[in-house]
Amino acid sequence: xxxxxxxxxxxxxxxxxxxxxxxxxxxxxxxxxxxxxxxxxxxxxxxxxxxxxxxxxxxxxxxxxxxxxxxxxxxxxxxxxxxxxxxxxxxxxxxxxxxxxxxxxxxxxxxxxxxxxxxxxxxxxxxxxxxxxxxxxxxxxxxxxxxxxxxxxxxxxxxxxxxxxxxxxxxxxxxxxxxxxxxxxxxxxxxxxxxxxxxxxxxxxxxxxxxxxxxxxxxxxxxxxxxxxxxxxxxxxxxxxxxxxxxxxxxxxxxxxxxxxxxxxxxxxx
Amino acid sequence: xxxxxxxxxxxxxxxxxxxxxxxxxxxxxxxxxxxxxxxxxxxxxxxxxxxxxxxxxxxxxxxxxxxxxxxxxxxxxxxxxxxxxxxxxxxxxxxxxxxxxxxxxxxxxxxxxxxxxxxxxxxxxxxxxxxxxxxxxxxxxxxxxxxxxxxxxxxxxxxxxxxxxxxxxxxxxxxxxxxxxxxxxxxxxxxxxxxxxxxx
Numbered sequence: 001x002x003x004x005x006x007x008x009x010x011x012x013x014x015x016x017x018x019x020x021x022x023x024x025x026x027x028x029x030x031x032x033x034x035x036x037x038x039x040x041x042x043x044x045x046x047x048x049x050x051x052x053x054x055x056x057x058x059x060x061x062x063x064x065x066x067x068x069x070x071x072x073x074x075x076x077x078x079x080x081x082x083x084x085x086x087x088x089x090x091x092x093x094x095x096x097x098x099x100x101x102x103x104x105x106x107x108x109x110x111x112x113x114x115x116x117x118x119x120x121x122x123x124x125x126x127x128x129x130x131x132x133x134x135x136x137x138x139x140x141x142x143x144x145x146x147x148x149x150x151x152x153x154x155x156x157x158x159x160x161x162x163x164x165x166x167x168x169x170x171x172x173x174x175x176x177x178x179x180x181x182x183x184x185x186x187x188x189x190x191x192x193x194x195x196x197x198x199x200x201x202x203x204x205x206x207x208x209x210x211x212x213x214x215x216x217x218x219x220x221x222x223x224x225x226x227x228x229x230x231x232x233x234x235x236x237x238x239x240x241x242x243x244x245x246x247x248x249x250x251x252x253x254x255x256x257x258x259x260x261x262x263x264x265x266x267x268x269x270x
Numbered sequence: 271x272x273x274x275x276x277x278x279x280x281x282x283x284x285x286x287x288x289x290x291x292x293x294x295x296x297x298x299x300x301x302x303x304x305x306x307x308x309x310x311x312x313x314x315x316x317x318x319x320x321x322x323x324x325x326x327x328x329x330x331x332x333x334x335x336x337x338x339x340x341x342x343x344x345x346x347x348x349x350x351x352x353x354x355x356x357x358x359x360x361x362x363x364x365x366x367x368x369x370x371x372x373x374x375x376x377x378x379x380x381x382x383x384x385x386x387x388x389x390x391x392x393x394x395x396x397x398x399x400x401x402x403x404x405x406x407x408x409x410x411x412x413x414x415x416x417x418x419x420x421x422x423x424x425x426x427x428x429x430x431x432x433x434x435x436x437x438x439x440x441x442x443x444x445x446x447x448x449x450x451x452x453x454x455x456x457x458x459x460x461x462x463x464x465x466x467x468x469x470x
Contacts, residue, residue: 003429
């Protein structure tokens with residue numbers, strides 16, 4: 001037995017007949033559609049990402065607490081109640097309104113009669129419940145009330161969907177207020193609440209925090225620079241310049257430009 | 271994708287490729303060899319448009335057959351029973367005739383005793399007609415000497431198997447035994463080989 005002959009015999013095996021059928025067999029076994037090309041995958045992921053971003057930025061409405069109202073009903077007269085509350089700081093007094101309310105058909109000794117009650121309302125512009133409770137307790141200590149309660153002030157707010165989603169898991173986004181908006185707000189506040197119009201400017205200190213400088217002209221007397229407070233018996237009392245530095249500027253900072261570290265008044269000579 | 275382009279490329283190498291595949295599957299059933307050649311043909315048909323140099327078609331196609339064979343050895347046991355024709359549910363394409371091995375029983379019997387790598391190396395050399403350098407690349411070896419020594423070792427083994435089979439056949443003829451069928455001869459060849467292996 002020769003191994004070379006064996007190899008030759010194997011090499012000489014003919015398969016012509018099967019080759020003739022190969023073409024039609026390949027036709028029946030056309031390759032399956034190819035998988036998605038990379039460029040289509042990239043395009044699909046871009047479209048998907050864009051759709052998600054668009055969907056997330058669609059504004060949705062949400063009821064949000066923007067502050068609290070402390071509402072009290074007292075049998076004391078309006079003046080008595082006002083006097084009792086005068087012990088409160090001036091800023092808090094400006095947030096309070098007192099009105100007499102007529103309540104009809106109250107039965108007393110079998111007869112129906114009209115009764116006057118005094119309603120006290122304090123509006124708090126901050127949604128800080130603990131601060132509201134603390135103020136309510138202080139008010140309750142100053143005068144007797146039939147009823148004294150804290151009511152939330154809610155407002156429908158439009159916000160992007162992603163922000164709403166974040167707020168549901170108690171993550172709040174802090175948006176930085178642009179310098180131009182701060183300047184606008186301070187100028188507006190000064191125009192509305194004071195007899196002078198300052199020229200506000202926003203600068204950044206060494207810690208990278210923003211400081212508002214209100215540049216006013218150097219004045220001859222302290223009484224020349226005054227802030228108007230509209231809520232006090234309908235009269236606008238005048239506050240001296242020293243109070244502008246303390247009370248009123250604090251108020252500016254808290255109410256108007258909460259993202260600002262400090263508000264300074266700079267007096268300049270002409 | 272045109273069939274004619276592929277079949278034109280394949281035509282000169284078809285016989286050798288089919289013989290190579292069957293010999294590579296020595297020791298396995300004919301249906302397994304049939305599946306491997308069919309899968310290789312489909313793979314090559316799908317991918318031939320990406321072949322940059324048509325002159326390398328032969329080595330490329332032989333490599334596809336070799337890899338398909340190795341994959342089939344590694345695939346799960348149960349899936350070896352599912353043939354490609356059954357999966358597709360279409361008319362069967364048959365490459366190998368049932369009588370294919372009758373003329374080559376000695377050689378195939380010997381090849382079945384080799385390891386997969388040894389068998390691939392000797393078949394690439396003898397049937398494929400590839401050089402040592404090409405086989406080194408096809409088998410992804412680092413040096414040609416490894417392939418040379420593998421071929422030398424394989425030839426020696428094959429020669430021993432063939433001689434042992436031949437002696438056994440002569441002995442059975444001398445005793446005036448009845449005419450053996452192909453199946454019996456194949457069985458006896460394997461037995462002789464196993465005996466010679468055990469004798470060392």
